[in-house]
Amino acid sequence: MNAEIIAVGSELLLGQIANTNAKFISSQLSELGINVYYHSVIGDNGGRLKKAIEIAESRADLIIFSGGLGPTKDDLTKETVSEHLGIPLVFDEEALTTIEQFFNKQGRPLTENNRKQALILKGSEVLPNHHGLAPGMILEKDGRTYILLPGPPSEIEPMFQFEVKPRLAARISKGGVILSHVLRFYGIGEAELENKIQHILDEQTNPTIAPLASDGEVTLRITAKADSEKEAWELINEKKSEILSIVGKYNYGVDDDSLASKTVEMLLHNKLTIAAAESLTAGLFQSELAKIPGVSGTLVGGMVTYTEQAKMKQLGIDKDLLDKHGVVSSECASSMAKNVREIFGTDIGVGLTGAAGPEPHGGEPAGTICIGLAIGDSVETRKIQLSGLRNTNRLRAVKYTFSYLMRQLVEKGYKKV
Amino acid sequence: MNAEIIAVGSELLLGQIANTNAKFISSQLSELGINVYYHSVIGDNGGRLKKAIEIAESRADLIIFSGGLGPTKDDLTKETVSEHLGIPLVFDEEALTTIEQFFNKQGRPLTENNRKQALILKGSEVLPNHHGLAPGMILEKDGRTYILLPGPPSEIEPMFQFEVKPRLAARISKGGVILSHVLRFYGIGEAELENKIQHILDEQTNPTIAPLASDGEVTLRITAKADSEKEAWELINEKKSEILSIVGKYNYGVDDDSLASKTVEMLLHNKLTIAAAESLTAGLFQSELAKIPGVSGTLVGGMVTYTEQAKMKQLGIDKDLLDKHGVVSSECASSMAKNVREIFGTDIGVGLTGAAGPEPHGGEPAGTICIGLAIGDSVETRKIQLSGLRNTNRLRAVKYTFSYLMRQLVEKGYKKV
Numbered sequence A, B: 001m002n003a004e005i006i007a008v009g010s011e012l013l014l015g016q017i018a019n020t021n022a023k024f025i026s027s028q029l030s031e032l033g034i035n036v037y038y039h040s041v042i043g044d045n046g047g048r049l050k051k052a053i054e055i056a057e058s059r060a061d062l063i064i065f066s067g068g069l070g071p072t073k074d075d076l077t078k079e080t081v082s083e084h085l086g087i088p089l090v091f092d093e094e095a096l097t098t099i100e101q102f103f104n105k106q107g108r109p110l111t112e113n114n115r116k117q118a119l120i121l122k123g124s125e126v127l128p129n130h131h132g133l134a135p136g137m138i139l140e141k142d143g144r145t146y147i148l149l150p151g152p153p154s155e156i157e158p159m160f161q162f163e164v165k166p167r168l169a170a171r172i173s174k175g176g177v178i179l180s181h182v183l184r185f186y187g188i189g190e191a192e193l194e195n196k197i198q199h200i201l202d203e204q205t206n207p208t209i210a211p212l213a214s215d216g217e218v219t220l221r222i223t224a225k226a227d228s229e230k231e232a233w234e235l236i237n238e239k240k241s242e243i244l245s246i247v248g249k250y251n252y253g254v255d256d257d258s259l260a261s262k263t264v265e266m267l268l269h270n271k272l273t274i275a276a277a278e279s280l281t282a283g284l285f286q287s288e289l290a291k292i293p294g295v296s297g298t299l300v301g302g303m304v305t306y307t308e309q310a311k312m313k314q315l316g317i318d319k320d321l322l323d324k325h326g327v328v329s330s331e332c333a334s335s336m337a338k339n340v341r342e343i344f345g346t347d348i349g350v351g352l353t354g355a356a357g358p359e360p361h362g363g364e365p366a367g368t369i370c371i372g373l374a375i376g377d378s379v380e381t382r383k384i385q386l387s388g389l390r391n392t393n394r395l396r397a398v399k400y401t402f403s404y405l406m407r408q409l410v411e412k413g414y415k416k417v
Helices: A020-032 A046-057 A077-085 A093-106 A112-118 A153-172 A190-196 A198-202 A229-250 A259-269 A284-289 A308-313 A319-325 A330-344 A390-411 B020-032 B046-057 B077-085 B093-106 B112-118 B153-172 B190-196 B198-202 B229-250 B259-269 B284-289 B308-313 B319-325 B330-344 B390-411
Strands: A002-008 A035-042 A062-066 A089-091 A119-121 A125-127 A136-141 A144-149 A177-186 A208-214 A217-226 A251-254 A274-278 A299-305 A348-354 A368-375 A378-385 B002-008 B035-042 B062-066 B089-091 B119-121 B125-127 B136-141 B144-149 B177-186 B208-214 B217-226 B251-254 B274-278 B299-305 B348-354 B368-375 B378-385
Touching: A002 A020, A002 A046, A020 A035, A020 A062, A020 A153, A020 A177, A035 A046, A035 B046, A046 A062, A046 A077, A046 B035, A077 A089, A077 A119, A077 A136, A077 A144, A089 A093, A093 A112, A112 A119, A112 B190, A119 A136, A125 A153, A136 A153, A144 A153, A177 A229, A190 A198, A190 A208, A190 A217, A190 A229, A190 B112, A198 A208, A198 A229, A217 A229, A229 A251, A251 A259, A259 A284, A259 A390, A274 A284, A274 A330, A284 A299, A284 A390, A284 B284, A299 A308, A299 A330, A299 B308, A308 A319, A308 B299, A319 A330, A330 A348, A330 A368, A330 A378, A348 A390, A368 A390, A378 A390, B002 B020, B002 B046, B020 B035, B020 B062, B020 B153, B020 B177, B035 B046, B046 B062, B046 B077, B077 B089, B077 B119, B077 B136, B077 B144, B089 B093, B093 B112, B112 B119, B119 B136, B125 B153, B136 B153, B144 B153, B177 B229, B190 B198, B190 B208, B190 B217, B190 B229, B198 B208, B198 B229, B217 B229, B229 B251, B251 B259, B259 B284, B259 B390, B274 B284, B274 B330, B284 B299, B284 B390, B299 B308, B299 B330, B308 B319, B319 B330, B330 B348, B330 B368, B330 B378, B348 B390, B368 B390, B378 B390
Parallel strands: A002 A035, A002 A062, A062 A144, A274 A299, A274 A348, B002 B035, B002 B062, B062 B144, B274 B299, B274 B348
Antiparallel strands: A035 B035, A089 A119, A125 A136, A136 A144, A177 A217, A177 A251, A208 A217, A299 B299, A348 A368, A368 A378, B089 B119, B125 B136, B136 B144, B177 B217, B177 B251, B208 B217, B348 B368, B368 B378
16 A cells, blocks of 8 residues: 655645644554655645645555645635545534534634534545544545545544554555664764664665664664564564664664653663753753653752852852853853752752853853763763754753763663663 | 755655755745745655656746755665756765865764765756755756755755855846735634634735644734835735734734744843743743743743652742642642742742643643742732643643733733834
């Protein structure tokens, strides 16, 4: 089964939003082993949408639409599909009831354009929308499958996961399986990684190995085709061992892991508590940790000390130290880490200071980052130079700190997870 | 001039990353008044890429490629364009020198595949890459313009802005102009907003008005075509006044404004300092503020008090208060705001507590958010119920707080910016 994803919406072509729906659907289809060969984006224009459908029909047998099911005049996906396939639109009673109940509950007036969302392609299988008003639909015609889904990510993602995916999985389970496993690396560049495993990349057939760099990280996706899930995993694991025997020291996780999730996992596993004092990152380190459910078992809290005054008064950083070394210094980062650990009574204290940019700060050029780590009574620091824009530098400083912290913990004999 | 953007990379079709490059380029082209009618995404496959180029040539005269210029074997955009157009690839001496210098400076070995990045289409105008190794290029052939750009956002964005955009602007300045202006709203739903200005939407021709909802906000993009920039602005401003006379109270900003940037602007303008105490958001409020350059004029710092212990010990929240009302309560938020303001000696204190999810917390269901605002000596609170996932709730709580803070400041007589 070959899929094409057609996203409909002028806001995409105007650059107001990114096509994150195509990303989401693709990752889900990839898990099912369904090939996606094309994404297309079309504006709210019936004529151009019709032509795009014709092109998609010439190269895919599964066509998934996102967007254009909403209440407004420029929402015309189902109208265009209806006209193109010669299938009329009819009201779906259940969807209509849901819409009426929603407006009653909210105490908001039901506008006429909201009723339009209950129109469906006659004969299609209706997919209920538990997070919005426009239902999705699946239609079979002339050996092709057309799936129409709403545009907002909060609606399309659960609808795909709970309504579409099981139906597609049931349909393809007769054939073989395709499984995919992602290895995540930090602290090594893409070209350097590839170079180290060039011989493996050169001879790849099944599994295939696809490298990808983004945001300071590199991933390798290993994809295997086999008759059974067990066999596919065997192929993947064999290749994985081979790769990790060469570049294992840069590998920090797999699949949906993130540096933050691995850090939290490792802290929880070793029963360590943590606090942070942040200047340039201003809470981002703690906020990234707090993305992970269960973080309250390790993150006690911390401070944001953005001004020099706050560093002295709230964190107790020595005025002499600041006068001598400046706020962007290893000495300051070290003292921040040490003091925040004491104040919050945790096992670990982290100190982050630097010049985020665009201007230099504390006598140091934009991109200078100083990290202090207090693990127990020992404190160490790292000073690095980044070259990105303000908010890239802030995020990379945080990612670097996660990696630095995990390495130092391993060095001190804590268990890696 | 009609443009199509072709993004090349299997990682996009596998759903590993979203096509943010198409978003960025589209928004830039939209500013120039160049129509983008299609985005396409193709994998690292020469045959399919060739076909996609043929389709693009049938419907666009400006074809912009992103990605596939890197060092690895599956990077084949310029190779495919070269073959398709019958134009050979040659080494660019300047690019080669840059690459060699880069590896010298980093002290990393120069691999053979890195040299490949210095290959360019013969006769093309080379665009220097100041943030990476692969240069971009512009080529004219048979009345069409082909622009090849690297994939990483940190490379393509500055290259487009500083190399491509000025060249395109010079080329189209002969004709009329298209200008676009975005109005940003918070605190009103998309359908409700549209309903209120339905008569304006119904009769739109020039300017056109496009509504868009995302992440708790709604925007209206007003786009005008005219002979001169002045005339276009007159058309836009007339329509803008008409819209704001109806829904002005929900309007918080325009164009690239964000709730955070407007908040920082307003605080700086009124010479107010701010500190925050955060529980469920764990630093996100402060970190979002710190995204804005110049924030050090208002953000002094604050605390993350994730555990009950930290709330009592570091923030001085009363144990009796917590026992009586719980950590997720207006009383706790109020006390957090008041205390953090006192501790950091600022004009404003913000307290954020709640149950981010997925689990209930402090006896309240996931999505319950309590916000405390201490402006001078007066403290007020707001309790809201959100229904998203953990990290959506955390971000929306922060956005809501920005909007709430700005409204309360206006009510207290501070100047809106």
